[in-house]
Amino acid sequence: MAENITKKVDSIQFSMITPQNIKKMAVAKIVTPELYDREGYPVDGGLMDIRLGVIDPGLRCKTCGQKLKECPGHFGFMDLARPVAHIKYVDMILKFLRTTCSQCGRILVEDEKIKKHLENVSLAEKERRYKVKNNLVLAFINSIKLIKKCPHCKAKQKKITIEKPSTMLEDGKRLNPIQIKGRLEKINDADVSALGLDPKFARPEWMILDILAVPPVTIRPSITLESGERSEDDLTHKLSDIVRINQRLFENINAGAPEIIIEDLWDLLQYHVTTFFDNHIAQVPVARHRSGQPLKTLTERIKSKEGRFRHNLAGKRVNFSARTVISGDPKIKFNEVGVPLVVAKELTIPEKVTDWNIKWLKELIEKGQENYPGANYVIRPDGKKKRITEETKEQLLEELQPGYIVERHLIEKDISIFNRQPSLHRMSIMCHKIKILPGKSFRLNPAVCTPYGADFDGDEMNLHIPQTEEARAEAEVLMSVQNHIISPKNGLNIIGSIEDAISGLYLLTKGLTFTKENAIELLISAGIYDKKMRNSKDKVTGKEIFSILLQEDFNFVGTSKDGNNVIIKNGSLKEGIIDKALVGEDNGQLIREIYAKYNEDVGIDFLAKIFKLGIATLLYSGFTIGISDSDIPEKVDKKNEELVKKAKKDVNAIIKIYDEGKLESLPGNTVEETLELKITEVLNKVRNDISKQVSNTVNEDNPTIIMANSGAKGNLLNVAMMSSCVGQQAIRGKRVKGKMHGRALSIFKKNDLSPEAHGFIEKGYKKGMSPHEYYFGAMTGRDALMDVALRTPKSGYLYRRLANALQDLRIEYDSTVRDAEKSIVQFKYGEDGIDISKSDGGKINVKKIIKQIQGK
């Protein structure tokens, strides 16, 4: 694929094309509007001249001698009978005309001023401050606009106006392109520089065209319709319009036609050349097909959503990919993806036939497209692609030999790339191994939802199949799930145990004991066969079962969620309970430790095993919650009610002080704000007090408490909300405010400041809410929903802009951060030069390293 590079691009200079250059690169002069002769062969000197390249198979290009698809195409040129203005440069032409003398062509200011301006401009240019340069030039041009007399030749300057789109008027009299060109030619090089152009690459007179480059036929190919008729490209149509008018203009000039006719034709030529460049200029009628559909000319090809950039260059489409709904499957591995059979039969991998796999591939071909695992195509060494069907099967089997390529169905363990939009970080696209499963959705382990940001409420994801060995190797080594457990944003593990797995491990290590047989049963049901029991006692504790998964040389000291120590010595859990702080996502100390000590594969294996073990434990011991699990003793219930009552009394006392006008405002707040703050404080405090009460009384074996304590789901506040008190509802951080005559609902008194009138829900979910309390709950619910719906796109766009602005920045080997130009942005990455993903939460834990070195 890669051809030998003989020349390397060192720099690119954009410039205006000069008439000389057009002529130099042109291979043919276009003189006739006819395209083909009677035999359907391209006419010499026509727009489809075969010197401009070939678009018909079989023909050879007269310039380079190559065939279709080999010949890149060559430019032609066209002499215009009269010059016309290039529509894209009209504004610039006007600027030049206005700032220079109509007689001597100098800029309308004194030499010293020009010199000084030139110095400023060249300094800005040298420092590559192009915006500054542009502003300098603009200011310079604006300062000249009103000068009426040339300081050099003392000629009086007339006012030049423009009549859109491209007609210049001097004191109301028309300037034709020949006159304009004459004036532009008189401007000397220094003055051109002062006006912001580099005369080496852009002389103003080149903005007036008297010779037109004709693009090669290869960029405007004609299509042969089914009827055998040829349909030409829009550009060809426009060019033939130009040729036709140009010819008529020539003829009329040579015949000495009256000036008025020539001027009409000249205008027409200007119109056609203008629409050739851009068919959507204001005040210019759009050139159309006979059907009335507007022509797509040069600018339209590049611009807007359907243009070259956004459609073809930025908007690439790929083959060998699939997209469908995702669903969860806790039994597949983290680095696997469940693929439906229909997808596996559609997506293929090209397998090169060798002596070693020819038998297997022949079996696949025998199966064909319909049966799985089969194959869809055979590619011969000459590149011919053959579909495998009942008819072709036998013949293909016979001729198959090493060197052929078979496009076979996906099978298990194939490499794939799995992705969910928006791809905000590198973990949004990772490499998974294929696992064929029944059904029609992609299956993934629920623990890898976090890096993708996926859930199963209808999310869809994309699957890509790398087609070459290099691509597969690269994907597997760089993009595998196990290489992305540690997030580069904070050095924490983005993948970890979730929900049930945490509850299960918590229960297991907290105090479950098993008989030896039951323990082995548990391990096997968790899919763990390859580990050894370390002791042969009759009773096995949960901690011992957990220890089986640990490496024998593993030592660890950590802190669990409740602040107790968790100690692992020589691969056995001596002390502590496993919970979210050790194996959860984002703060799983244990996971990071194993990941750092061993390698990625050990890490992901451990993670997968504890995940399965946790779930198996739950299945084994049973885990459920019911309404009675949020029951609290009557005594506590009474006490909670009293707490609420007291809080309400406190609030009323504050309101009373306020009503009497004795409330003193806090610094920076009005009296009303102070009142609100004080009330909110009291009401929030009561809910916390209640939640403390609840946590003191409920049983530690209560499933809701287990979930809260282990960090699997929920917290004590949620428990309190269910059992005793939902608490204050807030809209935009404030108590619910009444908007109808000073009240939230018509059942309240006007300007009532009491807690119940402003969204305090004093009952728990289980006891049930009163109608107005329910209404307040719905208000906050809707407010939260709106907030999310409105904020997500906004923050998403902000993030996108940030990512685009920073995308070229990279850390060089000297740990400086540089942009695409190799200019320094940061002298040391992050000002401390630490690779966060290899650090301990963004810092270097020196004590730990010393301990490690000492071997403790």
Added chain:
Amino acid sequence: MAEEFDIKKHSFVPVHIKLTEEEAQKVLEEFNVTKDEIPKILISDPAIENLKPDYGDLIKIIRKSPTNTESTFFRVVVNG
């Protein structure tokens, strides 16, 4: 009142030091860059006004850093 307030003494304004020609050359060599490849500072910047800077001078800035206790930064003086 207005005269007493010196912006350069505010705790948010980091220390700015003008480097000598040799020092500047050393910095450029250390990072293997030319003067137009490092960040810029306007000659009119109030923070360097008493250093009497000239175009092309290198300014060393010592800032407090949230990740490191202190960080050094270099800027080249340019025209604005």
